[in-house]
Amino acid sequence: MSDSLERLYLAVLAARDLDPATSRTARLFQRGPSKMAKKLAEEAIEVVIDAVNGDSEAVIRESADLLYNLTVLWASAGVRPEDVWREMTRREDMLGIAEKLPKSPMKLPKVASPRVAARRPIVALESRAARKRH
């Protein structure tokens, strides 16, 4: 799977500077990140609808469209597939470590200032894994 995405990423990079009249990818780059984001969101919704309707063939087709539009957005944001694989490996390793942590939920430090309080609560990966087990 990662090989296919990496090949697609290289194809998207190669298409970026083609003629927008004939290349959808070049057209998406010409129209910018907000159009790319809109297309990605549309595809995600199409996958959801087809999955809820139990149409697995359509889920396959729309998932390919979703991954294409995600790859375009990655390229636009300067994200490479290997950046995402590295983060996924980090989480996999962290979850592995979590399995070996004491089962009691971690006591997170009390929030000091209102500015910090406004941020999303930091939930340690281990406690999410612990929650899943109960």
Ligand SMILES: N=c1c2ncn([C@@H]3O[C@H](COP(=O)(O)OP(=O)(O)OP(=O)(O)O)[C@@H](O)[C@H]3O)c2ncn1[C@@H]1O[C@H](COP(=O)(O)O)[C@@H](O)[C@H]1O
């Ligand atoms: N992998 C894809 C790919 N997957 C999906 N799509 C396009 O994305 C569309 C799916 O989104 P939509 O359903 O919204 O498309 P739509 O219904 O035509 O509506 P609009 O997007 O036109 O508004 C498909 O119709 C395809 O045209 C793709 N277009 C290009 N690629 C690859 O990207 C590379 C560059 O191709 P060009 O963009 O054609 O240069 C090549 O390797 C291509 O194989």
